[in-house]
Amino acid sequence: MAMAFHFHPLAATRVHLSPLRPGAAAVAGAPSHSSVSLAAHNHHHRRRFAAIVATAAASASVTTEFDFKGYIGERAVAVNRALDAAIPAGEPPATLHDAMRYALLAGGKRVRPALCLAACGVVGGPEAWAMPAAAAVEMVHTMSLVHDDLPCMDDDDLRRGKPTCHVVYGEPIAVLAGDALLSLSFQHMASVGNYPPDVDPEKHPARVVRAIGELARCIGSEGLVAGQVVDLEMTGTSETVPLERLEYIHLHKTAALLEASVVIGAIIGGGTEEQIERLRKYARSIGLLFQVVDDILDVTKSSEELGKTAGKDLASDKTTYPKLLGLDKSREFAEKLLSDATEQLAGFNKEKAAPLLHLANYIAHRQN
Amino acid sequence: MAMAFHFHPLAATRVHLSPLRPGAAAVAGAPSHSSVSLAAHNHHHRRRFAAIVATAAASASVTTEFDFKGYIGERAVAVNRALDAAIPAGEPPATLHDAMRYALLAGGKRVRPALCLAACGVVGGPEAWAMPAAAAVEMVHTMSLVHDDLPCMDDDDLRRGKPTCHVVYGEPIAVLAGDALLSLSFQHMASVGNYPPDVDPEKHPARVVRAIGELARCIGSEGLVAGQVVDLEMTGTSETVPLERLEYIHLHKTAALLEASVVIGAIIGGGTEEQIERLRKYARSIGLLFQVVDDILDVTKSSEELGKTAGKDLASDKTTYPKLLGLDKSREFAEKLLSDATEQLAGFNKEKAAPLLHLANYIAHRQN
Numbered sequence: 040m041a042m043a044f045h046f047h048p049l050a051a052t053r054v055h056l057s058p059l060r061p062g063a064a065a066v067a068g069a070p071s072h073s074s075v076s077l078a079a080h081n082h083h084h085r086r087r088f089a090a091i092v093a094t095a096a097a098s099a100s101v102t103t104e105f106d107f108k109g110y111i112g113e114r115a116v117a118v119n120r121a122l123d124a125a126i127p128a129g130e131p132p133a134t135l136h137d138a139m140r141y142a143l144l145a146g147g148k149r150v151r152p153a154l155c156l157a158a159c160g161v162v163g164g165p166e167a168w169a170m171p172a173a174a175a176v177e178m179v180h181t182m183s184l185v186h187d188d189l190p191c192m193d194d195d196d197l198r199r200g201k202p203t204c205h206v207v208y209g210e211p212i213a214v215l216a217g218d219a220l221l222s223l224s225f226q227h228m229a230s231v232g233n234y235p236p237d238v239d240p241e242k243h244p245a246r247v248v249r250a251i252g253e254l255a256r257c258i259g260s261e262g263l264v265a266g267q268v269v270d271l272e273m274t275g276t277s278e279t280v281p282l283e284r285l286e287y288i289h290l291h292k293t294a295a296l297l298e299a300s301v302v303i304g305a306i307i308g309g310g311t312e313e314q315i316e317r318l319r320k321y322a323r324s325i326g327l328l329f330q331v332v333d334d335i336l337d338v339t340k341s342s343e344e345l346g347k348t349a350g351k352d353l354a355s356d357k358t359t360y361p362k363l364l365g366l367d368k369s370r371e372f373a374e375k376l377l378s379d380a381t382e383q384l385a386g387f388n389k390e391k392a393a394p395l396l397h398l399a400n401y402i403a404h405r406q407n
Numbered sequence: 408m409a410m411a412f413h414f415h416p417l418a419a420t421r422v423h424l425s426p427l428r429p430g431a432a433a434v435a436g437a438p439s440h441s442s443v444s445l446a447a448h449n450h451h452h453r454r455r456f457a458a459i460v461a462t463a464a465a466s467a468s469v470t471t472e473f474d475f476k477g478y479i480g481e482r483a484v485a486v487n488r489a490l491d492a493a494i495p496a497g498e499p500p501a502t503l504h505d506a507m508r509y510a511l512l513a514g515g516k517r518v519r520p521a522l523c524l525a526a527c528g529v530v531g532g533p534e535a536w537a538m539p540a541a542a543a544v545e546m547v548h549t550m551s552l553v554h555d556d557l558p559c560m561d562d563d564d565l566r567r568g569k570p571t572c573h574v575v576y577g578e579p580i581a582v583l584a585g586d587a588l589l590s591l592s593f594q595h596m597a598s599v600g601n602y603p604p605d606v607d608p609e610k611h612p613a614r615v616v617r618a619i620g621e622l623a624r625c626i627g628s629e630g631l632v633a634g635q636v637v638d639l640e641m642t643g644t645s646e647t648v649p650l651e652r653l654e655y656i657h658l659h660k661t662a663a664l665l666e667a668s669v670v671i672g673a674i675i676g677g678g679t680e681e682q683i684e685r686l687r688k689y690a691r692s693i694g695l696l697f698q699v700v701d702d703i704l705d706v707t708k709s710s711e712e713l714g715k716t717a718g719k720d721l722a723s724d725k726t727t728y729p730k731l732l733g734l735d736k737s738r739e740f741a742e743k744l745l746s747d748a749t750e751q752l753a754g755f756n757k758e759k760a761a762p763l764l765h766l767a768n769y770i771a772h773r774q775n
Contacts, residue, residue: 126628132636135628186586191578210559211639214582218554219627221586225593226623229616244612248597251619255594259587260494260503268500271579 107397111153118152121174125227138208138216143181145199151176155304157394158318161387164308171233172250172307176300178224183263185217250303257299266292280358294326317383324380325399331373334359377403475765479521486520489542493595506576506584511549513567519544523672525762526686529755532676539601540618540675544668546592551631553585593619618671625667634660648726662694685751692748693767699741702727745771
């Protein structure tokens with residue numbers, strides 16, 4: 040399957056972005072392709088995408104190399120260390136701790152923590168300030184996976200290439216492990232001992248309170264849970280789900296936590312209100328982007344490559360972007376979202392914005 | 408069924424406590440009753456309990472009347488108003504909000520919020536400061552009931568006299584409503600707009616962070632969830648559960664949240680470290696007391712009186728205090744715990760301590 044995007048940030052350890060070509064930015068609008076041939080379409084896609092990346096790179100002035108693979112790899116190691124330390128192995132109640140660790144340390148990509156740390160960095164805060172928040176967003180993400188996979192919900196047996204939590208530990212423990220991960224995320228963020236000693240003693244507590252509020256809001260009836268409720272309502276219905284409703288599901292089920300990850304990092308890092316709002320817009324675009332790419336991967340990749348049951352959305356008759364728009368239009372939409380996201384990074388320090396720029400590219404072009 | 412306690416704070420609107428009789432405090436130790444007859448035992452119980460109440464009343468100098476029924480009734484009304492306002496009725500996703508409201512506004516006694524408000528008051532903080540925390544602890548309590556009642560857990564059909572959440576809304580929504588209530592509790596506490604304008608702007612954020620940490624800790628693998636995990640492990644086993652393990656279950660499943668309710672109120676109210684620790688001890692005693700009384704009520708009351716399935720602990724072969732110690736020894740243990748709790752209130756302003764003193768008495772003598 041040929042990808043419409045020729046650029047993949049993880050293809051090589053070091054990524055070299057091309058300098059801006061004059062006039063390239065002009066194609067960044069939302070074009071209509073309904074009548075173009077597939078070949079011309081793909082060609083256009085490639086050209087347009089190159090232009091977006093070039094524009095983004097120039098606006099963030101990442102004309103020199105940025106070691107994205109190294110950046111995200113180091114953050115994943117640090118986050119995994121924090122997560123590992125947060126839940127004692129073998130201590131009673133051992134089954135619960137084991138189940139929490141099994142779900143949490145299953146080797147996810149740690150995209151949300153990386154976004155949180157990078158957002159803290161882009162507003163000028165040491166990334167270490169956001170490490171407790173980064174660990175917390177991963178706990179919340181894992182908790183939502185554990186509960187969504189339950190037999191009474193999506194009934195999924197495979198996650199991150201391994202049997203799901205309830206398959207291994209049973210349904211009651213899976214419910215309780217999710218609850219414990221959810222409360223642990225707040226405990227972890229509220230624990231003074233988890234923060235480095237150089238946080239501003241006067242401003243830090245109010246930032247933590249605000250960040251906790253953001254995290255909490257993205258979980259419940261304005262976030263993850265709301266998305267899952269509407270998703271459940273849509274599953275198995277014979278009527279075609281309108282695009283509007285599909286976006287509601289994705290904005291709540293996926294984008295809300297990605298948004299919170301970025302915004303929390305910016306709050307903890309001491310960002311101004313204007314910076315926080317720009318990063319919120321960045322995060323909203325990549326949030327929807329994340330889900331569009333997920334939907335595309337579901338129809339183009341095998342279960343082995345994804346580490347979860349592929350084609351499941353189609354099999355269970357779920358509405359997805361490819362089903363609703365077709366594969367090409369879905370990819371086009373993804374490009375538009377990537378362009379929207381990178382535009383929001385224009386006003387930041389170019390070197391400090393590099394991680395968020397590359398994270399957006401990574402989310403657009405990941406292969407699983 | 409004759410109760411061993413002759414004093415019931417809800418028997419009349421206004422409760423008059425007798426003044427201290429000299430020498431009465433001397434019986435407050437932990438006596439051994441193994442060989443006394445039931446009649447003598449009950450007589451002794453009554454005398455000893457009267458002494459404890461007199462001691463407590465004298466130490467807190469509640470020689471004048473305190474309108475406990477009025478106190479707890481007004482708090483319940485205020486808490487219910489806050490809970491009602493926290494979850495929009497009918498707004499999408501309507502099913503989720505309905506399920507959350509159904510579980511939360513089912514008319515519980517609001518003992519935890521009252522403890523939270525009273526603890527804030529006893530350290531000198533206006534009770535209004537603790538109202539968001541009081542609402543939050545009730546959300547957490549309700550969430551734990553909703554999840555514990557699930558078919559894959561305790562499989563309970565009746566709660567607070569009404570069909571349980573999953574019976575009305577189905578299992579997936581019940582799981583999700585619990586998750587949403589849990590996250591809402593933290594959102595509610597972290598929301599600046601929920602606090603009155605007279606909180607200390609410099610000290611308040613750090614107090615909220617600490618209080619959120621306390622609340623989070625009492626939910627997961629050190630609290631409610633841990634208790635439920637061990638409770639599930641014990642259910643249906645043929646071996647007799649030792650007292651130690653029974654206490655582990657109760658200390659986690661019941662006492663942890665009662666402790667958090669009191670401690671959070673004291674933190675938000677600006678209590679000193681010493682005050683917070685004394686109130687923590689008070690709360691630990693009434694936490695265990697609460698469960699011992701629950702176990703006693705389960706064998707002495709009908710389902711109608713309790714508003715939940717009575718005798719369920721016996722039917723499902725669960726270990727309880729009456730099963731392990733017998734009914735009389737269980738009541739004796741309850742008295743000892745009440746005495747321990749009230750002792751901790753000795754150093755506080757007597758008038759301000761009256762609500763916590765009467766809440767302890769209420770927990771000891773409630774009829775459902």
